[in-house]
Amino acid sequence: MxxxxxxxxxxxxxxxxxxxxxxxxxxxxxxxxxxxxxxxxxxxxxxxxxxxxxxxxxxxxxxxxxxxxxxxxxxxxxxxxxxxxxxxxxxxxxxxxxxxxxxxxxxxxxxxRPVIEIPDYSGIEVTVDAVDVSDEDVDKSVDELRERFASTNPVERAAADGDVVTIDLEAKVDGEVLEDGVASDVQYTIGSGELLDGIDEAVTGLEAGGEATFTSQLKGGTAEGKDAEVSVKVTQVASRELPDLDDEFAQMASEFDTLDELKADSRKRLGSMKQYDQATQAQERVLDELLKLAEVPIPEKLLEDEIKTRKHNLEHHQLGQMGLDLPKYLEIQGKTEEEFDEETKEQAVKGIKTQFILDELVNKEKLNVNQEELTEHLMRRAQSSGMSPDQFAQAVVEGGQVPMLVGEVARGKALAVVVEAAKVVDTNGEVVDLEDEEEDTTAETVEASSDESDAPAEAAADDKADDKADAKNEG
Known part of the structure; x- marks a missing residue:
């Protein structure tokens, strides 16, 4: 031959x-x-x-x-x-x-795969948000905890913002009561925005036994999206009472004996969260700078297939789980189909570039993934997917997605090499040490940037016969 x-x-x-x-x-x-x-x-x-x-x-x-x-x-x-x-x-x-x-x-x-020359990334410098936990941040965190321990007590007065009202609802469309448009003994906190638009104005000022009618667009059910005439009757008004902010509250709501200890723990926890966010931000910005430095040609067919895969996963997995279709999603997002297509293309281009250049770095630096690293990454992905580790692992294996997870970890390690060489400063001008956070966040940063599938295990389990592999993969 x-x-x-x-x-x-x-x-x-x-x-x-x-x-x-x-x-x-x-x-x-x-x-x-x-x-x-x-x-x-x-x-x-x-x-x-x-x-x-x-x-x-x-x-x-x-x-x-x-x-x-x-x-x-x-x-x-x-x-x-x-x-x-x-x-x-x-x-x-x-x-x-x-x-x-x-x-x-x-x-x-x-x-x-195009031949890619790894650029000199040693001069990359990025600025990230400073880790600053204010007294207001701590107070807000404690107040949120306090809200969880609020009690309600019936009152004989008109309903006001923040009160919990018990209501009966009836929705009509074109004068006909909907089969799924009747509900009784619904508890609703005024101002929470958890029910229909217009409900707050309708019930505010009503006492127990008071009724009102308003028009609202239905958010779900058989007549979703249609305007309905909604009748509401208040059967009870209850005030929400928050516990006093004192040592007794700290003992009731936490393992701490004093309010000061609870606040100190909140400050420490918020600081850790902001450090994690800071590390993720640094990695994303370093990656963006790396992509700017590198010339990465994009195969047309691969790009076309990547766009199809992203749209398929969005429509058949993410939106399906939320009970939405693409037109409804675009309406909620306030985007046209053309804007959505252009955004999807940009994301796909970035994803392919990220994969190509980091894979080249993996080869250049001879980076390997051991079993412990793969297991830790699988556990994190399982947690974010809402599946048990065993379920997630089974779906990944059955869908032939193990190489994809290995690739995510390896690319994360490659990105960590670049981040380590970059200069990262915060908005206060202080140099940021990311060593403690890198291991936990780099693979997730790569995954989010590549975005090969927002639901890889679920998609793999559902689409084993799909042509996704052809659309995504390397021969």
Missing amino acids: KSAVETLNPTRVRLTVEVPFEELKDSLDAAYKKINEQVTVKGFRKGKIPARVIDQRFGRGAVLEEAVNDALPKFYTEAVNEGELNVLGQPEVDIKELKDGELLSFTAEVDI
């Missing part, structure tokens, strides 16, 4: 392959055997039909076609290996010549 490689552009090549006919012998034998098992010829036992009879009855062309289809993947793979190509996706194959007894010639066009 002879093969030659022609570079069409930095991300696509054309292979030209010539195969001497004698190298098709195994595939020809397999073709005759397969046809033997499928057909019946009078006078011959099944499976014992001579090749010359098959040629006479069914045509030599049918045999050659079967043999070529069987042999092409093998010869294509040999040509790829001979050319030392890192291919992406499936090739477009064109049979140029097939001379019986002489020669098979074909071409195969396929996308390849």
Whole structure:
């Protein structure tokens, strides 16, 4: 077999392959055997039909076609290996010549990973938010805890903002009461925004037994999105009483004996959260600067497939779980379909660039992923997905997604190398030490930037037969 490689552009090549006919012998034998098992010829036992009879009855062309289809993947793979190509996706194959007894010639066009030169990233400098926990931050945190321990007491007065009212609701559309538009004994905190638009104005000022009618667009149910005439009756008004902020509250709401100890713990916890956010912000900004420095050509077919995959995962997994479709989602987001498509394309380009350059860094730095690192990453991904580690691991394995997780960890380690070399300062001008946070956040930063799938395990479990692998993967 002879093969030659022609570079069409930095991300696509054309292979030209010539195969001497004698190298098709195994595939020809397999073709005759397969046809033997499928057909019946009078006078011959099944499976014992001579090749010359098959040629006479069914045509030599049918045999050659079967043999070529069987042999092409093998010869294509040999040509790829001979050319030392890192291919992406499936090739477009064109049979140029097939001379019986002489020669098979074909071409195969396929996308390849571009050759990427890692830029000098030692001069990268980014600024991040300073870790500053104010007294107001601590007070807000304690107040949120205090809200959880609020009690309600019925009162005989008009309902006001912050009160908890018990209400009966009835919704009509075009004068007809909806089957799912009636609810009784619903508890609602005025001002929370958890029910229908207009409910706050309707019930404020009503005492127990008071009624009101208002118009609101329904947020769910059989008439979702339609304007309804809603009747509301208040059956009880209750005031919310917050516990006093004292040592007794601290003992009731936490493991601490004093309010000062509770506040000190809140300050420490908020500081840790802000440090984590700061590390994530630093990694995202360092990655953005790295991408600006690197020239990364994008294969057109890979980009097209990546965009399709992102839209598929959004529509069939994320939005489906929320009971939304794409038009409703765009309405909520206040975006046109054109704006959404452009945004998706930008994200896809960034994701592909991120993967290419960090994979190149993984190879250059000879970074490996051990079992402990992979297990820790899987545990974090399981937690964020809402699945148990065992369920998540099973879905990942069944969906063939283990290499994807390994890639995320390896790219995270590559990003950590770049972040370590960068200068990170906060808005106060202080140099930031990210060493303690890097291990926990780099893989997640890479995952968010690449965004190969927002629900990889769930998508894998649902789409094992999907063409997602072709859309995403590297040959």
